[in-house]
Amino acid sequence: MIWSLSFDPLMPVWLLIAGGAAALAVTGLLAFMRLRGWPLRAAIMSLLLLALANPALEREDRQPLSSVVALVADHSQSQGLEDRTSVTDETVKALSAEISALPGFELRVLENRGNSGTGTELFQTLANGLSDVPPDRVGGAIMVTDGEVHDIPANAGALGFNAPLHGLITGRPNERDRRLVLEKAPRFGLVGSEQVISLKVEDQNAPASAAGLARLTIKRDGSIISEARVNTGETVEIPVEVAHGGNNIFEIEAGLLDGELTPVNNKAVVTIDGIRENLRVLLVSGSPHAGERTWRNLLKSDSSVDLVHFTILRPPEKQDGTPIHELSLIAFPTRELFSLKIDEFDLIIFDRYERRGVLPMLYFDNIARYVRNGGAVLLAGGPDYAGSGSLYRTPLAPILPAEPTGAILEEPFHAHLADMGKRHPVTRGLPGASQDPPAWSRWFRLVDTNVANGEVLMSGPQDKPLLVLNREGEGRVAMLLSDHVWLWARGFEGGGPHVQLLRRLGHWLMKEPDLEEEALRLSLRGADLIVERQTLGVSIGPVELTAPSGERSELILSEDEPGLWRAALPASETGLYTVTEGDRSALVHVGPQNPKEYSNVLSTTGLLAPVAETTGGVSARLADIGGNVTVPRIVALKQAAQYYGNGWIGLKTSQASILKGVDRYPLFLGLMGLALLLGVLTMTWYREGR
Numbered sequence: 001m002i003w004s005l006s007f008d009p010l011m012p013v014w015l016l017i018a019g020g021a022a023a024l025a026v027t028g029l030l031a032f033m034r035l036r037g038w039p040l041r042a043a044i045m046s047l048l049l050l051a052l053a054n055p056a057l058e059r060e061d062r063q064p065l066s067s068v069v070a071l072v073a074d075h076s077q078s079q080g081l082e083d084r085t086s087v088t089d090e091t092v093k094a095l096s097a098e099i100s101a102l103p104g105f106e107l108r109v110l111e112n113r114g115n116s117g118t119g120t121e122l123f124q125t126l127a128n129g130l131s132d133v134p135p136d137r138v139g140g141a142i143m144v145t146d147g148e149v150h151d152i153p154a155n156a157g158a159l160g161f162n163a164p165l166h167g168l169i170t171g172r173p174n175e176r177d178r179r180l181v182l183e184k185a186p187r188f189g190l191v192g193s194e195q196v197i198s199l200k201v202e203d204q205n206a207p208a209s210a211a212g213l214a215r216l217t218i219k220r221d222g223s224i225i226s227e228a229r230v231n232t233g234e235t236v237e238i239p240v241e242v243a244h245g246g247n248n249i250f251e252i253e254a255g256l257l258d259g260e261l262t263p264v265n266n267k268a269v270v271t272i273d274g275i276r277e278n279l280r281v282l283l284v285s286g287s288p289h290a291g292e293r294t295w296r297n298l299l300k301s302d303s304s305v306d307l308v309h310f311t312i313l314r315p316p317e318k319q320d321g322t323p324i325h326e327l328s329l330i331a332f333p334t335r336e337l338f339s340l341k342i343d344e345f346d347l348i349i350f351d352r353y354e355r356r357g358v359l360p361m362l363y364f365d366n367i368a369r370y371v372r373n374g375g376a377v378l379l380a381g382g383p384d385y386a387g388s389g390s391l392y393r394t395p396l397a398p399i400l401p402a403e404p405t406g407a408i409l410e411e412p413f414h415a416h417l418a419d420m421g422k423r424h425p426v427t428r429g430l431p432g433a434s435q436d437p438p439a440w441s442r443w444f445r446l447v448d449t450n451v452a453n454g455e456v457l458m459s460g461p462q463d464k465p466l467l468v469l470n471r472e473g474e475g476r477v478a479m480l481l482s483d484h485v486w487l488w489a490r491g492f493e494g495g496g497p498h499v500q501l502l503r504r505l506g507h508w509l510m511k512e513p514d515l516e517e518e519a520l521r522l523s524l525r526g527a528d529l530i531v532e533r534q535t536l537g538v539s540i541g542p543v544e545l546t547a548p549s550g551e552r553s554e555l556i557l558s559e560d561e562p563g564l565w566r567a568a569l570p571a572s573e574t575g576l577y578t579v580t581e582g583d584r585s586a587l588v589h590v591g592p593q594n595p596k597e598y599s600n601v602l603s604t605t606g607l608l609a610p611v612a613e614t615t616g617g618v619s620a621r622l623a624d625i626g627g628n629v630t631v632p633r634i635v636a637l638k639q640a641a642q643y644y645g646n647g648w649i650g651l652k653t654s655q656a657s658i659l660k661g662v663d664r665y666p667l668f669l670g671l672m673g674l675a676l677l678l679g680v681l682t683m684t685w686y687r688e689g690r
Helices: 012-032 036-055 084-101 122-129 292-300 335-341 361-372 419-423 498-509 608-616 671-689
Strands: 002-007 055-064 068-074 105-112 138-145 165-169 177-184 188-190 196-205 211-221 222-231 235-241 246-254 267-273 279-285 305-311 346-351 378-379 402-409 444-451 455-457 467-470 475-480 521-527 528-534 543-544 552-555 556-563 564-569 575-581 584-590 619-621 635-636 646-650 658-664
Touching: 012 036, 036 235, 068 084, 068 122, 068 646, 084 105, 084 138, 084 635, 122 138, 165 608, 177 246, 177 267, 196 246, 196 267, 211 235, 222 235, 222 619, 222 658, 235 246, 246 552, 246 584, 279 292, 292 305, 292 346, 292 498, 335 361, 346 467, 361 378, 361 475, 378 498, 419 455, 475 498, 521 575, 528 543, 528 575, 528 584, 608 619
Parallel strands: 068 105, 068 138, 138 165, 165 619, 188 267, 279 305, 279 346, 346 378, 378 475, 635 646
Antiparallel strands: 002 055, 055 658, 138 646, 177 196, 196 235, 211 222, 211 246, 246 267, 402 444, 455 467, 467 475, 521 528, 528 564, 543 552, 543 575, 556 564, 575 584
16 A cells, blocks of 8 residues: 555646745745734645645555566576486476465476577577566576576676576586587588588597597498597598488597597588489480380480480381491491490480491490499380390390390280389389279380399289389399380370389489388478388388487388388487488488587586676576585565575565555545635734734
């Protein structure tokens, strides 16, 4: 309850001021003339003016408001080291009980997980938690943290309230740690090129006897590629090779420092996106036919492909004695293509090619060697493959998975996916394949073969093989045993998925990672980790996921599509995730390559001290070496320059309140005011009468 004096003038203020001035002038004149009773006359005029000012006593009925205190618990990744998490939980529990027992205080416990790439942002959490609280109601803030906070404001004014901020620090004062600091790392690189990563090994709080050399282990996609010994504290350059297209994940790990806090930040991860130079494809077209340009048009439409195309114009039935070297506009550079520069091609395609003496047998032997050493050959055959000029009757025969019987089936049929084709990434999910018959046009010719090796992905009439894939040595071979794929390209009977099929086929031959038959993949989609297992088998076992903190968990994948098993889970940490199954492994890095959360993990009181001291608070450790956690006492103070002392910290009591009502008591209105004026006037008359 608050009493106060207020005025509500009965006339305009300017007129009241003019009356006061006139009364003052008259009083001065009376005093100057020394007239009897002038003080009483002055009193009468003053009381009259006071009555016109209408004074009143006001009584305010107010309800005091509680002081809001924010208790911020730091549960970022660095707080998971040693016993920091348990100390934090114990401290928060004890402080919550203390503050809740104080009358006039309202507690808000705020939790910060610190999983963003920008580090531990306790002040953002504090601002969000107090966003609906007026500044004069804030009684203070207490942060339980290791002191590694990455959004500390430049000055206390940015807090938005005038109350103490206290930092209670977990951890020990004598911690030591080794960390890897990335200084420069490329983001892209050509496949096969060498890139340079610049980094430095830093030992923090290490004794002089431990300074010197550190052992570095460099891995690419989980496999060790080199090791080195470097001087600590000096910037070094590590050369690495970009081995394949897509993400090349390099891990650089320093050896352990004796007694260090954690080995987590001994590792740096660099992801370099491998960019392929244009793929080189050699297309050799043999017997002219209606679909001769299908392959050329498809390959020319792909900007990542450099195409070299030669067409042999003379059909087998044309025997006019014209020499071979006179049948082309330019000489066919057989020696240059199939001997000197054959290894520069990523893929060689024979489209209805038939032996006519253009390529000597020695060059076919070179092609077989090229495949075994990692090259790729695609044979798109028609009647040429069944006849006497078949490529099977060359040194290519040992690497070709299908042997022609000499028969050609000429009847309408729909190409069907074989059982293996439903699971293989080249043919899985082709548009229209799920219907019976498939929703694509018919073909009318198939070369009859016996498959000795490889996998049959598509079949034709009488369940004869239509598309066969095989691995030979380090290379790959594919055979399309019909020359009618052009019917799909021309839109006959609605056409078919020729672009998807032929493009996938070409990229599988050129070893595109996404089209591997047996693969384990780990990727990040939004905020979720996606684990995928591609297999041609009918079942798989569980996989093991290792989080950046080292925590391991077992995942059970479910089959989303034939041959493709998948699981999704939230990425709760920043850093490198690894998933393994047997001898297969996959990696993905979440967040920045050099995350702030692990850039420095030593606990410290120094970062929070400036802003805490400016507000009258303190930044202090909860425990000394080998000591137990000591939670300070909480003391409520109305106003102080310093809100801490030996074993205690203070919170500010809010003066805010809610006005529930006002009672007003006029002083010069009614009988009371009239009696007062008459009394003074009577005294004046009495004095004048004497």
